[in-house]
Amino acid sequence: MTTERIADHIKFAYWVPNVSGGLVTSDIEQRTDWGYDYNVKLAQTAENNGFEYALSQVRYEASYGAEHQHESTSFSLALLLATQKLKVIAAVHPGLWQPGVLAKFATTADHLSGGRFALNIVSGWFKDEFIHLGEPWLEHDERYRRSAEFLQVLRKIWTEDDVDFRGDFYRIHDFTLKPKPLDLPGRPHPELFQGGNSTVARRNGGLYADWYLSNGKDFDGVTEQIVDVRDHARTVGREVKFGLNGFVIARDTEKEANDVLREIIEKANKPAVEGFRAAVQQAGNSTLDKKGMWADSTFEDLVQYNDGFRTKLIGTPEQIAERIAAYRKRGVDLVLCGFLHFQEEVEYFGSKVLPLVREIEDAESGSVGAPVLASA
Known part of the structure; x- marks a missing residue:
């Protein structure tokens, strides 16, 4: 088995900080704000610094250090209307939509943005919200069965007329959506992302999503x-792209970067991290093979609540660029980046790290063989 395909150029996305507390559950100083004005400026900065995607988070009530949050679909549309090129992915929960x-x-947002709206289907880990x-x-597995139907219904409504779907969770009868989403080259409907770690999540991603998003x-x-x-995608003649979460700490020296990581963890909001761990690890451990999200995450991993430290994008621009290039050779198509101080660090990444990634890709152009599968 191989990963079969290596992207010509890896793409970059960033987590939209539309939730208070930033991307780490820590009392360290964060020059990041969850409000609209900050996020508009950040989106414009990101698209001018090589980022192609942004992902708006979704939480519905105060929890685990995230006391305030803006709703993801409306916030995503607002960012789309304030930018020119950036694609914005809104996270949504089946069962609440x-x-x-x-x-x-999504079709309306697609038309208003010129085809830049996308969705991330989140099967749901936070029991209390429901x-x-x-x-x-x-x-757990029932939530992913529901998401599988959800993904199928979206695609059918966007691409077919007189839709009839009779599943265990959704029943659609003779439904026609007009207008359809914009039919753009290589993209007949809004892109569908789905995340997870578990066996059923991987199956869903392979069979029904356009992108699969992994924790760190x-x-x-x-x-x-x-x-x-x-492998799942191949059974139905599909191709799925792969995105990887990573928390980026890029500094001029390796010591500076490691000092920041150490301070983030030392100043972790312990009650919030432990509360989050209790809420999410029951989800991962409820799977039969224990492959669910967060099933084996440590306290330190969960200070960045999507295991972003595990990806090890921490160090100098050269070290981070080399590691990103190595992930590309293993089949990663997109890196979803979190930062401590978003505005200035997105700029630093765009000016210092991303050009080095492109240099490595250009140097390897035409010489990269099969994807690397061994440890490194």
Whole structure:
């Protein structure tokens, strides 16, 4: 088995800080703000510094250091209307959205933005949000079965007329959406992202999504997931792109970068991290093979709540560029970046790290063979 394909150029996305507290659950100083004005400026900075995508987070109530949050779909549309090139991905939960209604919203956003709106289908890890809103809470594999139907319904509504879908979770009868999303070259409908670590998440990603998003991983961890997801895609004649989460600490010296990491962890908001761990690890450990998200995450991993430290994008621009290039050779198509001080660090990344990545890619052009599968 191989990952089969290496991207010509790896793409970059950033987490939209539309949730208070930034991307780490720590009391360290963060020059990042969750408000609209800050995020508009950040989106414009990002698209002018080589970032092609942004991902808006979704939480519905105060929790684990995230006391305030803006809703993801409306916030994403606002950022799209304030930018020219950036693609913005809105995270959404099946069970809290009806797929036909979301398909309509997404189509409108797609037209208003010239085809730059995308969705990340989040199967749901935070039980209290569903319970407090009076919605049923499904067990892990059932949540992913629902997401599988959700992804199928979205795609059918966007590409077909007189849609009829009869699943266990959604029943659509003779439904036609007009207008359809913009039919752009290589992209007949808004891109569909889906994340996860578990066996059923990988199956969903391979069979139904355009992109699979992984929590932070080392080289072996990411390769194992890529192989699995693409094996599922191959069974139905599809191709799925792969995105990897990573928290970036790029500094002029390795010592500076490691000092920042150490300070983030030393100043962790321990009650918030422990509360988050208790909430999420029941989800990962509820899978039969214990491959679910966060199942083996340590306290230090969860200070960055998507295991972003594990990707080890921490050091000098040269060290980070080399590691990103190595992930590309293992089949990663996109790196989803988190930062401590977003505005200035996005600029630093764009001026110092990204050009080095492109230099490595250009030097390897035409000489890269099969994807690397061994440890490094």
